[in-house]
Amino acid sequence: MLVPDYYYVIVGGGLAGLQLASRINNDVFFKGKKIAIIEPSKKIENDKTWCFWQNTPGKWDHLIHKSWNKAAFFSSETEQTLDLGEYSYNMIRSSDFYEDVKKELEKSEDFIFIQDRIEKIDPVTRTAVGKKANYTATHFFDSRLTDKYKEEVKHTVLYQHFKGWLIETQENIFDPGKFTMMDFRLKYKDSTSFTYVLPLTAKKALIEFTFFTPFLTAEKVYDEMLERYLKEILQLKDWKITETETGIIPMTDFPFHENNSAYITRIGTAGGWVKPSSGYSFKSTERKVEQIIENIKSGLATSEGLFNKSFARYDSIFLDVLSRRNDLGESLFTKFYTKNSIEDIFRFLDEETSFSENIKIMLSLYHPEFIKSFFRKL
Structure with missing residues (x-):
């Protein structure tokens, strides 16, 4: 050669x-x-917005556009404020x-x-x-x-797809010290769908309507849900859209x-x-x-040790449940964020938790559908 x-x-x-x-x-x-x-x-x-949590200084800190130490979680039945403790949630x-x-x-x-x-x-x-x-x-x-x-039909495929509006308002609407992780108070019918809010100032925020579903949807659906959220949930009468962003991420x-x-x-x-x-x-x-x-x-293969089989199995079971019963998303995420500490949640998502900690978190999500998915994925 x-x-x-x-x-x-x-x-x-x-x-x-x-x-x-x-x-x-x-x-x-x-x-x-x-x-x-x-x-x-x-x-x-600016075609994307990336967010991540960390509890130590990182390489990209100089690029952080906004950081939060508190989060809100809303479902149709509960409202939680999550203190991130030693963690910060950062936007680039x-x-x-x-x-x-x-x-x-x-x-x-x-x-x-x-x-x-x-x-x-x-x-x-x-x-x-x-x-x-x-x-x-x-x-x-x-x-x-x-x-x-x-x-390949043996693998589960869902999509996290969304549209976001960066909006500005005339009045002070947002709490710039607290972002909204998930807001299920407005959902698309029979689906796992929610709104994600990143307030930059009291008058400026990135608001995304997000689906976690086996199907995609028409552009107008995102616009309709975003407008409804601004009017019905935030009670806004007037706003200006300064940027938009969209995305489709395969979750498989x-x-x-x-x-x-x-x-x-x-x-x-x-x-x-x-x-x-x-x-x-x-x-x-x-x-x-x-x-x-x-x-x-x-001197090893480049891909050696990149994936953890145990966590891949947890992800696979969770995806299978949502693929068959997408209407369960609000209930499952509510359990996840209300029955576990934020430290355990972040460590679990970072694949840093032990086997016993993983079992505790999986039990907190329990639904009979998990048993079906466990044996399906075996």
Whole structure:
């Protein structure tokens, strides 16, 4: 084989690709290795909002747009204020993240940004075929999501899909010290659906209507539910929409990691890095990137140790329940947030809890449907 164009090619300049690139850039082990980041768009718009919790200082603290220490949870029967204790819940705008990492990498002679769309990667010739050119490398990190996860009926597939409005009001409406984790007081019929509120100031907030369902819906449905929430729940008469964002995240127990090979590692959503039962990805991506770096430096396969089978099993059972009985979502999430401490909740979602702690949390969610799903997924 001829000398490849690049040591690594990172396909996709989103969250996973740029976190990986930044981590490589800050490790002397990779100094002198030529790396290409190939992305079809310029990535200059704020196309996503990422939120995550942490109880220690982190690498991305300088990009935090807003942080909260209290959360609200609403169901049709209860209202809870959750004190996050040692944790903070943080928001990062994607445009800030893209700009920050690009500026960092542009100072390095090892990285090059290429605007192109990769159509396929040939593992035999180790070639990424793009619309503009072909690119060879010793290894590819591929963030392209295919539809293969939809084709195998033995795996459960739901979608977390949403639309958000960044609104401004004339009067002081919001408590900027407390965000709303979930508000089930307004739901779409027979579904797991809720509103998520991130107040930035007393007059400004990002409000998202979110579905966690086996089906997708028309654009007008999000708009109708958002407008109803503003009028019926927040009792607003006047507001201005300054930004909008939408998203569709597959929530599935499909084993994305089985698509990894000696020369291709799937990353991001395409690698199964999104937590299937919650949709959170920012800190999960950071942890998996760290594991990849450790694997490379130790001479292991890049995907070694990226997934915890026990937590994957819990996620799979939970997804199966919601797939068959999507109307149970409000009840299950209410139990989750009212019967467990916020510290245990965050540690469980971060896959840091012990077996006994996991059993305690799963029992707090108990419903007969879990027994059916347990045996279905066995």
